[in-house]
Amino acid sequence: MKNENHVRRRSKRIERLCLGPYSAWAVLFIVVPLIFVAYYAFTDNSFHFTTANITRFFTATSKVTDDSGAAKEVHTYLLIFGRSLKLAVISTILCLLMGYPAAYIISRSSARTQKIMITLIMIPMWMNFLIRTYAWMTILQDTGIFNSFLGLLRLRPVHIIGTESAVVIGMVYDYFPYMILPIYSVMAKMDIKLLEAARDLGCNGFGVLRRVIWPLSLPGVISGVNMVLIPSISTFYISQKLGNGKFYLIGDAIEGQYTANNLHFAAAIAFILMVVLLVAMAFMQRGANKKAVA
């Protein structure tokens, strides 16, 4: 008995030892930086407490001219934030609409096909993010590959680069694997007998999807949505390159303030973005839990 306790205590100690490096890493590079972000967000240049940075985010205004040439006053950062949110949500929805059926089809194919498909999906991730974005620039330019291809087909060229569509295309391309992989991994583990049982109990194809596959794949969908929404809401590089810098996003704002050495305001924007995302994720998780129980 005594010996057993001893062994247990020892294995506990080993466990803690194994966790050590990661814990140290997490504290040093995740917790401490977060504290710094919050600290900078609520201080001024001489490190006195202030809420001015936060207030500035909500109240700063600037004049813009709309398409008709009329000038108007807008809340700068709220507008930018709204635009980021819009593009991120559109990208996430597109990724989900394409990724969900694809993940299902892959998960139901032979083991060999599954391996090949998953590898194909992951290959672009091995390439550098910047190179991928530059590649899209060459593809989407007015005289780029895409328009040359249209020309070959004797179709009129389209103007894509520098539009919101180009930014969305870039985001969907970059973040698509992060949507499909978690959904696929949940679906691949799903017991095929459950789908047979649903059909046996009176479900047609759509019924099986709605009542069994969808609820069981929800955890994968949620992590997929999180993994696409969060990076795409804070991206800045894609919008600069594919949007020709015309679509200033919240990520661009943070980068801009940072490079302008405006650290405290950059931290404030980052802090607000983080809070909004955390609240959104919490709501999503709660919705999913409720659904799982019902």
Next chain:
Amino acid sequence: MNKENKIIELKNVSKSFDGQVVLDNINLYICDNEFLTLLGPSGCGKTTTLRIIAGFETADEGDVIFLGDNINNLPPHKRNVNTVFQRYALFPHLNVFENVAFPLREKRVPKAEIEEKVSEMLKLVALSGFEKRSVTSLSGGQQQRVAIARALVNSPKVLLLDEPLAALDLKLRKDMQQELKKIQKATGITFVFVTHDQEEALSMSDTVVVMSEGRIQQIGTPIDIYNEPKNAFVADFIGESNILDGVMLEDRKVRFSGHVFACVDSGFGKQTPVDVVVRPEDVDIVPVEKGHLRGVVTSVTFLGVYYEIIVDINGFKWMIQTTDFVDVDERIGLYIEPDAIHIMEKSEYSGMFGDYSSFSMEMDEIGELEEEDLEELGEVVEAAEAESESAE
């Protein structure tokens, strides 16, 4: 049971997977209210037969008739049959109540009626009060009951059960056998039950269908199947049998093991080679000089109610079950009554079974590896192959 009233008929049904014949010209009818069991070893096609009735597989050839209508191309959700799956296949995201209510919700049954039907079903399977429990928190036996309730709540004409008791331990399995039989009597629903366990088949069924290598070997009542096996395969698979090479000299007279015996079978003609079955419990041990046959005991196993002994008679090892104690190396005589001898025509299975020279308990257990285990083994092998291919 009404023999006239055929619910399901399989006519000349054949099925192959990847060129491998799984079902070879199956002809079978299932009557209203009967408890029919498809019995056979792994890979005999019994589960495929069930899946064709359920609609998960389509026959390559032949017809499936349900109450007079051809249902070859009817999808599973439109068939008035329900299935109890081998590992239950309960929906993990739904609680006990919602699992049982699943088919009713699909049919948009009014809420009050759902509550009533579900609680009636849970009562039938003795799970009242478990409504709100998560199915993953239940024991194997309880999950089994939920699966049965869920399959019965729609009042199907036929309930298909795919080795439903295989995952339960022995004691629980015996209880569930009784209970299933009771539920079948109470509901009057036709049960088609798949198992590789011959004891289970004999104790529960009205009709047993013995299958091997994709073909039906024999259809009959449990008593028929046990007492009048059609060929060496059936005789060996159902219970223990000594199966000997014999010659039918004339009606009611057969020679085997170098001795002429009186028997009760006739109609085989004269001087016809046959297979002779003698069940181990039908052999009497007598003093050497009084026996029809004489031999030496080579092993004795105590099994509680009786001893199982192996006797070497001119090189052929007989199994005998007896309550008399004999010792290893003892010379004994065997006495066989005429009605203990069963004569069968020669078949492709002649000579393959019925000699206990390689007998051991361990061998039996290896033989009972389940289909699923083999499938899993197959998957592992496949995965390993894919692995090595990708490594290249």
